[in-house]
Amino acid sequence: MKAGVVTFHNAHNFGASLQTWALQRVLKNNKIEASVIHYHPSIIDDLYNPLKGKEGFAKSIAKFKLRRKNPRSLERYNNYTGFIHKQFDLLGDFTTYEELEAANLNLDAYIVGSDQVWNSEHIGGFDPAFFLDFVKDKEAVKISYAASIGKDYVLPIYHDKIRNSLKSFTSISVREKSAKKAIGNLTDKSVDVVLDPTLLLPREDYDAIKTMPNIREKYIFVYMMEHNPDVIAFANRVSTATGLPIIQRRPNKLFKNEIGSCYTSAPGDFLGLIEKAEYVITNSFHGTVFSIIYETPFVSMLHSNTGSRTIDLLKALNLESHLLYKKEEFKDFSQFAIENPEKLRKRILELRQSSLVFLMDALGENARNTKVACPTNITKMECYGCFACKEICPTKAITMAADAEGFKYPVVDEEKCIDCGACSKACIRKSNQLLEFKEEYPKVYSVMNKSEEVRLKSSSGAIFPELARYVIEEKKGYVVGVKYDKDMRVVSSIAHNMEDVKAFYGSKYVKSDFDGIFPRIKQLLIDKETVLYSGLPCECAALRSYLRKEYENLVICEILCHASPSPKVYEQYIDYLNNKYKSKVVKLTFRNKNSGWLIHKATMVIEFANGKVLNVNARKNNYFRAFLNDYISRPSCSICAYTYRNRVGDVTLGDFWGIKDIDPSMFDDKGVSLLLVNNERGSKIWEAVKENFTYKNSNMTAAFKKNHSKPSRYKLERMELFSKLDKKPIDDLLYSYNDLRK
Known part of the structure; x- marks a missing residue:
């Protein structure tokens, strides 16, 4: 990719020069062919040029006088111009906007920033060059990176011009939090706050x-x-x-x-x-x-x-x-x-990561602003891939198609679409289906199944098997969960007996395929059958949105989610195992508890068709480590609406991480569940099964001390990893991002 930067590179002060150098360096470090567009209008040049306005013989005379009367002024000018021409890859030579507008730079991306490029006092009011108006290629990426207005407002006289210019930007960021609102008022696009380029480099x-x-x-x-x-x-x-x-x-x-x-x-x-x-x-x-x-x-x-x-x-x-x-x-x-340099370095690294993610994402697929091909009118970053829009479409105009990362997004067939708006109404990004808690909810418990045999076969405290048993044996109902199919893909399925339910036990750390499951659930509910639905929070919300009404015979069991890994990465990893061990994988247990429940003790057990069984440290496994570090997650996981008190299930289940320190009496290293009972329906099913458990009351603060209380961070490593997917053997790729590989 070829990218050009428009900034105050020609200003003779250390900050202007170093922020330009840093941004160019960052782009080159990330394999971007970066240039500094050599736009240097007189309003900036004349501030620093001691020979301004002098040409030919008059310039020679002026230079001679400077050497005698003010040699340091000339030395300073020469040192700066030398640095600029040596250290910047300059593109063109434009002293007026008209010259820049007439040029055909033919770049893939244009970046304005950093420094006070949007400060009207510095650019003579409104200079269209610093708003990239000269870019005529509609396919080119237009970005502001850490643009500054120098204050917390934009003069009203320039509002209309800036508003019009920003319409064609693909991504917008500012350097100061105080500028976010002022610029945000002039565009309907999101405005990010990012670091000055100088802080992007160690x-x-x-x-x-x-x-x-x-x-x-x-x-x-x-x-x-x-x-x-x-x-x-x-x-x-x-x-x-x-x-x-x-x-x-x-x-x-x-x-x-x-x-x-x-x-x-x-x-x-x-x-x-x-x-x-x-x-x-x-x-x-x-x-x-x-x-x-x-x-x-x-x-x-x-x-x-x-x-x-x-x-x-x-x-x-x-x-x-x-x-x-x-x-x-x-x-x-x-x-x-x-006082604490180590803490400072860590904080800079966090901000650097998020700023680099913005920049690289803006130059890449740009999930923040790329709309899904569906009338829901949301971006790929926002889309959960929840299937609600697809399943509710009355003309079956929407299909779900996997992108290069392996995540599915809705695609509409324009010929079938009747513009009824059903998909938009069902979209859980617009209607998140969150429960409104009554005063006594949520009720929070730490829970262990009294049957050690059952508990050891589950990922945590084994609540789900008892809920499933109650629905199937007492209510003669159906249970929906995820299992491995014959090709080891993770898919949603419906069970009507406990033998089939066993396939749902244990965590499957990959985004499941639940195409077509919602209509089947709806038919069971219409037929007055009791259904226990188990799924990730976004999937539970999608089911509620699809059904459009409450069913007394439906119990929604929401699983606390770390993030949803890519099916493509998972499937490539399974293929790698098949090929390496020359036999087909027939069973995968991500967290076997024979050595202990805690993550650092859990064993990943891989069973093959030829009888071979592979036991590895789960925490150090290349795939599992990428999952834990959020390197293979769906983009929407970084802006998930379903964390902490934002619940959609009648009950919420998860591991009660941190229980060892919170309540040692509930810890035996064989698994403890966190249970949130969120409403009356959840209370009823809990009352029906609680005699099978050892449990204690807890609270939300303790429950989320070690569990996610906010979305997983979108990381630069994630972008890098997916950019190399299909170009490198999967285990080698995952190994290169394994921070425990040494």
Whole structure:
């Protein structure tokens, strides 16, 4: 893919140069052929060019005078232009928008950002170049990455122009949380908040351009973008208290104990000065950023016009204590110190991952904005693949088709579609079917089946077998669950006897195929048969939505979900096992409890047609590890609506993770279930079977101490893994993402 970046790359300040370099580097690190579109209008150029307006002989005379009267100005200009032309892959040379508009750049993707590219004060009001209006190819990807408006509002005079420009963007992100609302008011697209590009790279990447200062003594680095007497006074105070001299960025001496200036330095020198400093005092956003990257003790005193971006950053990193609003508020040097570097690195990594996911997703399939081919009018990221739209369609115009990742999405046959709107009404992204709890619900229990034999055959505390037995034997009803078919695919099925129910026991860590199951359930209900439906929360919600009414003879048993792995990845893994062991897999137990119930003890047991049985540590298995780390999950799992108190089942079942510490009396390492009784119907079936269990009352806080209380995070590794699917043998691919492989 070829991508071009439009930004303030030609501005002669360290932040502008380094954010450009960082974004270009990130794109190249991810195999994107990246260029910086060399758009440098006079409104920016003239701020930094000491020879502006001079041509030919007049330029030579002006340069001669500068060498005599202000050589540092010329040196600074030459150092920056040298860095720009050496470090950026420049594309074209455009000084006016008309030149840029006339060019045929023929790129696959265009990115505007970062820096204050949408700040009307910086771009002369409204410059269509920074809103990518010059891009004529309707198939090209148009992205804003970490665009900044410099404040928390957009001047009303520019609203209509910006609103019109943003219509053609495929993805939009801003750098500051304070800008999200202002930009969000001008578009119907989602607006993400992402990191400045400089924070997308580890410090090691900057070694490619960093130069270390030839300074033997220790020093304080004062990086003051906006002249501020308070910064000067505070820096002098710190210098006096520590006895350390000061290095600063301005051409004239400002401090009592000053030993140097980086006025003429190139961006690489700035990095070295930050890293080597004992303390950094700054009112610059990027001065703050690189102090954080190099973990140099620092204090930020805010820029009067653009301080919000620094506040947003420090709040996001839990570093607000480094803000100094007034010099009088400084108490001691602990305010400079980065107290917990390890915690800071972890937080940066989390934000970096989500920002990289946004960028790579925007450049790729763009699930956030790619609509499903169905009148539900939702995106692929939103679609649960729940089959409700397909099953409810009166003309059978909708089919479910697998994409390149193996997940199924609805596709409508336009000739059969009658625009009745049934699919849209059934869509659980629009009508999530969540229960409204009465005061006494949910009731929370830790539960163990009294039969150890039954419990050992189940993944947790074995509640489901008793619910199924009650429905089949007492109610003469039917049970719906998932099983392996003859080819080891995971499919939904209906059982009418306990022997068939046994196939439903145990967790199957893959998204099941339940095509056609809802109409069969509906017919059983119409025929007055009792049905116990067991499924993932989104599937339970889909069944409720499809049925469109309550049935007293239906009990919905919702299974707490970690995430739904790709059927394609699973099937490729089964094929790998078939080929490696030269026999067909006939049974797979993901969590055999003979060695213990806890994840680190569980054994994955694989049985083959030739009688061979393979026992492996489940936690370390390549497939199981990818599942646990959310690397093979459906995209919608990252924005799932069915977590914590958002329940759709009459009862909710899951492992009671953390029970060992919460209530040791309920732990024997053979499995404990978490049970939520969510309504009166759930209470009735629990009352009918509870004598078969050892159980104790619990609460939601304890229940979700170790269980998911929010959706699984959408991870960069997930995107990388799926981009390599079909290109690499599946076990080798999964192994390369196994964080326990060593």
